[in-house]
Amino acid sequence: MFARFMNESGINMGSDFYFDDTSNKYGHFEDLDFLNLQRNELSHHFNEDDWLIYEKFIPSNDFDQKAGDLFKNKTERNRTGHWGWKDPRTTLFLDYWHKLNPEIRFIFLVREPEAVVNSLCKLLKTRWSITEKTKYLKTYIHYNQEILNFCKRNNRSKYIVVEHEQLIENPRNVIPKINAATGFSFDAELFERLCDKNVISPRQFIPFIFHEHLLSDSRKAYQRLVNIFNSFAE
DSSP states (O other): OHHHHHHHTTOBOOSSEEOOTTTOTTOOOEEHHHHHHHHHHHHHHTTTOOSOOOSOOOOOHHHHHHHHHHHHHHHHHTTTSOBOOOOGGGGGGHHHHHHHOTTOOEEEEEOOHHHHHHHHHHHHTOTTOHHHHHHHHHHHHHHHHHHHHHHHHSOGGGEEEEEHHHHHHOHHHHHHHHHHHHOOOOOHHHHHHHOOGGGSOOOOOOOOTTOHHHHHHHHHHHHHHHHHHHHOOO
């Protein structure tokens, strides 16, 4: 949703997007160049798994070369305007991209763990699977810990954390915070027009039996990120 909003706001988010109308009829606005690059690298390290990752790894030399070439190519294509990309897997490559170009600014959208697990269970039809929910929660913790680590190592000119629920419910308060942190002039009214709450996965009953510890750790990571979001002034 927010990537679509950025694209409509004049930031080029790509020309060839991943599309799956079963989960979002508007599309995900995920640039296939970045998505496939990071997906292939993760599949190489984790036996074809490309996003349920909760272990550290070192990007390969092949990734270094391809990522550098891709970034250079995108920059040359967008000399006269701002550009960006969305792929949740980027969370696992934050230090790499930041080192490649320290001028990159990251916008981290975070959601409460129950909402994320709910969405995954609905999409993948796994709400009764203890094994799959364990993977989702471990992945949630790892991804959000990577964001927290990046925030600790870098000053606030490099990023902003945005709490998803507050953005959806009160964009006129949240969008100015994003503008102040990024230097852009995003329009809250445009976000309200584009925001279709019907594409957000409705809550379903998700049993978390045997997951109390992981769920607790997930909530702690989420709350630490919310605290960072709340500390950003408009």
